[in-house]
Amino acid sequence: MTTVPHFTVADSAEDPDADIWFAEPAGFTAVPLDALLPPPGSPATDDLRAVLTPLLQAAPDEPTRQRFIAQLAQGQQLLGALREEGTVHCSIGLHRDDVGEDAVRDGRPLLSFFTVSWRATAVAPRAVTAARAVTGLDTQTRVEYIELPCGPVTFSENVLAPRAVGGLPRTPLIQFRAHLPHPDCKRLAVFTLSAAAVDRRDQYRAVLRQIATLATFDNPLRSASPEAS
Numbered sequence: 001m002t003t004v005p006h007f008t009v010a011d012s013a014e015d016p017d018a019d020i021w022f023a024e025p026a027g028f029t030a031v032p033l034d035a036l037l038p039p040p041g042s043p044a045t046d047d048l049r050a051v052l053t054p055l056l057q058a059a060p061d062e063p064t065r066q067r068f069i070a071q072l073a074q075g076q077q078l079l080g081a082l083r084e085e086g087t088v089h090c091s092i093g094l095h096r097d098d099v100g101e102d103a104v105r106d107g108r109p110l111l112s113f114f115t116v117s118w119r120a121t122a123v124a125p126r127a128v129t130a131a132r133a134v135t136g137l138d139t140q141t142r143v144e145y146i147e148l149p150c151g152p153v154t155f156s157e158n159v160l161a162p163r164a165v166g167g168l169p170r171t172p173l174i175q176f177r178a179h180l181p182h183p184d185c186k187r188l189a190v191f192t193l194s195a196a197a198v199d200r201r202d203q204y205r206a207v208l209r210q211i212a213t214l215a216t217f218d219n220p221l222r223s224a225s226p227e228a229s
Contacts, residue, residue, distance in 0.1 A: 012089075013221060019182065020116070020189050022215040025207060028091040028114060037079055082115065089116040093195075099203060112195040112204065114211075119188045126181035127152045129188055133179035150215045154179045157205065159198055174198045176205055178212040191215070 010030065013021060024030075038044030052072075059065035082090060093112035121129050130152040134143045141158040157176045178191040193208045 009221070018219070019118075020180070020215060020217055021220055022116070022191070022211055024091060024114065024211060027095045028093045030089065030091045031079070033079060033083060033088075033090065036076055037083060082117075086117040086119055087115050088118060090114065093193075093207075097197070097200070099200060110195065110197045110200065112193060112197075112207075114194075115190075115192045117190045117192065119190060121181070121186060121188050123185050126183070126185060129181040129185065130154045130179055133181075133188060133190075148180075148213055148215075150180060150212075150217055151183065152181060153212055155205075155209070155212075157201070171196050172198050174201050174204065176208045178208055180212065180215060183217050189215075 012018065035044065035048060038048055056065055056068065059068060079090070091114045093110075093114060095110045095112075097108045097110050121132070124132070130145065131154065134141075134145075134154045134156050137143065137156060138158060141156050144155040146153055146155070155176070155178050157174065160173045160175060162170055162173065174195055174197075176193045180189040180191065181187075182189060191208060191212055193204055193211075195204050197204070
């Protein structure tokens with residue numbers, strides 16, 4: 001028996017200015033960058049205010065309302081920094097740990113963060129650009145080069161140990177990257193998957209590999225449409 005995979009097509013897939021298409025596994029929820037970072041004075045700003053007003057009015061007291069506003073502002077600041085670095089998509093992954101007998105019993109929630117960013121590169125063959133993307137990395141970084149349907153791709157992964165700031169715990173963070181050179185040979189798409197569950201690195205590595213394997217620079221909806229045939 002053959003199982004046909006199920007895909008839900010996001011509205012962004014129909015964007016005429018889209019340059020890359022990819023599929024995320026179940027458990028990832030996209031963060032609406034455009035909605036949360038509207039240009040000042042734009043209609044989108046009014047839309048965001050209309051959405052937030054009922055939430056603010058539902059707050060039980062003023063301190064709670066102010067905490068919500070502060071946390072929202074902090075989140076917007078972080079998203080704004082990502083956008084300045086070329087990030088065009090981000091999503092939050094929430095999965096239940098079901099690996100191993102202990103995990104089946106405990107089922108702890110696992111959080112991850114996935115982003116897609118663009119970087120300008122010097123004009124060069126795609127294989128060269130993919131190789132350059134991982135040169136100069138720390139010697140502890142794991143690096144891999146493979147050919148996927150979308151072209152040459154390099155993968156890198158390393159464990160980050162954040163500095164102790166404000167008494168916060170120094171929780172290690174594992175970060176995976178897939179570097180996908182665009183066919184125009186002038187830019188590079190970077191898929192980044194970060195998670196605190198370092199002990200599940202094999203599973204997260206497989207997640208990013210799946211996303212990169214399904215990525216394409218050609219609109220898959222156009223080739224599947226009746227008009228195309």
